[in-house]
Amino acid sequence: MPNTPEPKLISGNANMPLAKAIARRMSLHRGVNTDLVNARVERFNDSEVFVEVFENVRGEDMFIIQPTSNPANDNLMELLIMADALRRSSAKRITAVLPYFGYARQDRRTKARTPITAKLVANMLVGTGIERILTMDLHAAQIQGFFDIPVDNLYASPVFALDIKHAFKDQMDDLLIISPDVGGVARARELAKRLNAPLAIVDKRREKAGEVSEMTVIGDVKGKTCLIIDDICDTAGTLCKAAEVLLENGAKEVHAYISHGVMSGPAVERVTNSVMKSLVITDSIQPTDAVKNAPNIRIVPTAPMFAQAILNIWNGTSVSSLFEQETLGPIYDGMYVDD
Known part of the structure; x- marks a missing residue:
């Protein structure tokens, strides 16, 4: 086993096209083929989520790509169960990549007897063994403080x-x-x-x-x-x-x-x-x-930005560098260069 684990991507069903696009971009950036980890994320007849990972992930740096969008509850449960499966399979580190963080609009109590669901979701994510969050444009910046683990909040x-x-x-x-x-x-x-x-x-x-x-x-x-x-x-x-x-x-x-x-x-x-x-x-x-x-x-597309952010996290380099247009311009391969 290499001393430095490779970054490995796994995705639920929430946004598979984005996950595949991120994998392609990482392959281009590194010059090394990066595929999604072979796994199945399915439902039993009563809608319970079942996850099975078909590859060895022991000691690997794992990134779960799963926005908690509609259906929010199903996608959130997929994320939690995938994280649990990876933790029990001895993954070295688990990072949740949530391009969209669901329940973020319930970030404070605006009336009596109402929940702060964003904090509840944060507790659930941390409780499954997730060690880092990568997301984009949180509805409220203070949600980062709901976590006791690092949160990288990218900007569109x-x-x-x-x-x-x-x-x-x-x-x-x-x-x-x-x-x-x-x-x-x-x-x-x-x-x-x-x-x-x-x-x-x-x-x-x-x-x-x-x-x-x-x-x-x-x-x-x-x-x-x-x-x-x-x-x-x-x-x-x-x-x-x-x-x-x-x-x-x-x-x-x-x-x-x-x-x-x-x-x-x-x-x-x-x-x-x-x-x-x-x-x-x-x-x-x-x-x-x-x-x-x-x-x-x-x-x-957000795949170029997320792919670079994942590589920066894996390499231990700055994620905040992606807040600048000068950094993102080359990453987007001249997509927005004037004719």
Whole structure:
């Protein structure tokens, strides 16, 4: 057995295309073929999860690729059971790669007698023997503090910045970054700094979850190409309503960049029929056929970034270097180099 274990990838059923893409990118980066560990993750007739690993993982550096997206409970259980199987098989280290961290929106008590489910999930992950978390754009930064193990939280904003500079290269002076609520200002401001663009806010009032009663634009959007920046698009109701309000206030056109395309319920239909020119999401959650076929939805890949982050963790080098566009540009193989 070599002194330094090879990085080995294993995936559940949550986003197999992304896992395979990460494996391909790691193969390209290293010049050594990297395949997913041969395993089966199946269901018994009563929906219990069963995992069997067909390869020797003793002493190996294991990375489980499994976003806890819809169905969140099934995918979370797959992750926990895979981690348990690897720990009992004497893996040297287990890192959970969660491109999308489910239950992150339940990160605090907003009312009496409600749970903090993000903390509960953190406890469950640590309890199975997972020693490190790699994720992207946590809904709230403080969730990192819910863990007593290292958490590497990547950001989609450097990749979005590369994409925006390519897609809007002739409109850079007219760009206006929009936060769809006060809570997302820090995220939107961070991207605005990367683009040297101004910032505006759409303030919203909710009567109850999923329903917005009133929206107010804070800032001058007249004649601007507005880019709405957020981390999650679930039913797309708030997003589409914000786009309408921006146009009513004089915006020239509206686009959106969202890290995690949950896209549940009527989301695809709403976006397709909305006044938004385009919605750009990442592949952190496996897109449905409806999402892939929507004329105004575009998907940017995260595999190059995650592949490099996994290699950096394996090598013991900096993961925070991937926060910069200068680092990600070469990793994305000139995908966003101007023609």
